[in-house]
């Protein structure tokens with residue numbers, strides 16, 4: 001590894017990236033409010049939360065008083081209030097997706113159960129926040145805001161979200177509801193009274209929540225469809241919290257299977273209702289509400305798993321370095337003493353992969369959270385505009401949306417080509433159109449949210465196993481520093497709740513083939529090439545080619561058929577669309593990481609605390625980007641090749657196939673005309689009809705020659721990427737780490 005080609009051209013990484021680096025990378029260097037939030041959440045995470053884990057509180061399934069005490073810490077530190085607007089007792093102005101993502105990151109750095117416990121309250125409130133009436137919104141946000149509660153001398157209200165039901169009802173398939181709503185009483189001229197029956201399964205916060213937003217379906221001809229209803233402890237009837245779930249993970253959150261049979265006024269229907277011909281028509285079905293909710297909350301879950309990967313770096317380095325200290329053969333100053341296991345290339349390479357994936361996952365999660373912060377106000381403007389123009393109903397809204405999307409596509413098309421004055425004017429006009437901006441961001445967000453949830457948690461869980469394996473036997477003991485084994489198990493829950501991977505892949509299989517998204521992918525490819533032109537070592541060029549291969553494959557599969565003549569890209573064929581979704585998620589994560597690096601390179605040198613040692617930091621982060629782009633390109637190449645070639649029938653040695661091959665006699669006679677043809681021919685039929693010992697003549701797949709060329713190019717684009725990994729590995733063996741972890745083991 002000492003070869004000059006891989007030695008850092010500049011200095012090496014000096015210390016692990018601190019808050020100042022993160023603030024620039026994740027774009028909150030100018031948000032003092034968020035920096036303060038991070039500090040106060042961290043104090044809770046590395047203080048009371050870490051102590052509880054270290055004391056073994058995760059061995060209990062029940063919601064115990066010592067776990068419940070965490071709620072007071074969440075309230076006092078501002079964690080509970082992050083979700084609310086200032087007028088309802090919160091303290092952060094504007095959209096809060098990014099603030100919530102930072103909160104989740106800090107808590108999950110230590111324990112994702114604590115993060116989940118804190119955030120599940122927001123999940124419970126989210127149906128009201130996203131689709132509730134203004135009255136519902138103000139009432140419940142104010143009830144839940146700790147500042148308001150303290151001023152009024154009461155405890156804050158705690159919320160839970162109840163969608164999942166006992167088998168055989170709602171799980172991945174959110175349409176199969178067994179929870180029911182009926183009219184209990186409807187006096188003339190008065191508000192209807194509803195009877196709600198709902199059994200939940202695995203409902204977070206149920207050990208203490210006193211308000212529940214529950215998904216139910218009508219079991220009464222006087223109520224149309226489905227809806228979500230707000231249930232309060234104290235409503236007449238049964239509010240049974242149920243038995244605690246015997247979880248192997250996230251024990252610092254409370255989960256149980258509750259039973260509700262309650263009578264509530266119809267004003268509790270989330271988003272309100274109208275009465276048409278004597279029938280209560282909810283303004284939003286339960287699916288419309290949960291779609292709006294999960295669209296945002298799933299991002300924070302993805303961010304949690306990224307925190308675990310990054311939190312593993314320091315404990316692993318410390319373990320590797322100290323591994324042989326104290327042995328007679330490892331004298332201070334010797335390589336064995338100083339570097340321990342870090343003398344070994346594999347240990348360093350694997351750690352570099354973990355770190356690279358952690359960076360990419362965090363970049364993707366925070367990028368998506370910021371995107372939702374941009375989307376939220378635009379979405380509200382769109383809703384207001386549609387209302388103003390009296391456009392309602394699915395069909396009319398879709399018609400309006402397709403007109404806006406047409407404009408957005410025109411903008412992308414114009415931006416992709418050299419422009420004259422007329423085009424520049426039109427570009428400026430379209431860029432100034434907020435609804436065009438809305439359409440562009442929405443098309444991205446619809447992909448990046450499920451991609452974050454899918455990739456960060458699924459691949460993150462797999463990568464956490466790697467982190468444990470680097471700790472040897474220690475990695476699977478309760479004493480392992482950084483709570484790494486717990487984090488590994490926990491990651492599997494993050495991959496499961498709020499919709500497991502299949503749900504995210506299903507959503508991606510629809511949103512990633514939206515023309516407006518695909519057109520943006522083309523501009524991403526151009527952008528990556530431009531980045532590569534000034535930052536060749538980032539892997540941006542490799543990634544651009546990988547995006548091209550993905551785009552080609554997506555276009556190809558849209559019309560291609562398999563060997564039986566069946567269409568390949570269609571909803572039931574998850575074997576086609578799901579891997580393609582996985583491939584895209586790898587690409588999105590790597591792209592987000594590279595964009596963050598560009599930001600760091602632009603802002604870092606002028607930053608008061610980053611300037612010193614910046615060259616080493618930048619080189620290391622560049623190498624990590626390259627490592628990740630290499631991995632993403634590898635995954636994409638593999639997946640796309642399987643899909644492009646895998647559904648064709650391989651030729652056999654039948655008559656038709658044999659006719660396409662040379663015979664030995666033909667080759668002999670051709671040799672005089674084309675010298676060397678015999679050695680170039682692959683599939684030659686011998687005398688007596690014998691053939692080479694293989695499955696059949698080699699598949700030609702002539703209609704995919706463009707893909708074959710792209711694949712060869714993609715492989716060649718990996719040039720230099722392993723040198724980057726070597727360089728990152730060397731940096732890992734030199735970087736300084738603190739004496740001890742800042743939270744207990």
Ligand SMILES: Cc1cc2nc3c(=O)[nH]c(=O)nc-3n(C[C@H](O)[C@H](O)[C@H](O)COP(=O)(O)OP(=O)(O)OC[C@H]3O[C@@H](n4cnc5c(N)ncnc54)[C@H](O)[C@@H]3O)c2cc1C
Pocket residue numbers: 120161162163164170171172173201202203204205247250255493496497498499500501502574
């Ligand atoms: C600790 C914990 C806390 C939770 N908190 C809450 C909460 O607060 N509120 C709430 O409502 N729910 C909650 N859940 C429920 C969670 O969201 C569900 O468990 C999850 O969505 C999966 O549903 P399921 O368990 O019924 O899995 P299933 O629906 O049985 O799915 C199992 C597997 O089958 C496959 N599969 C199923 N359907 C399909 C399909 N159509 N296509 C392809 N593959 C498919 C997938 O691989 C999936 O992973 C929680 C769960 C746990 C474990």
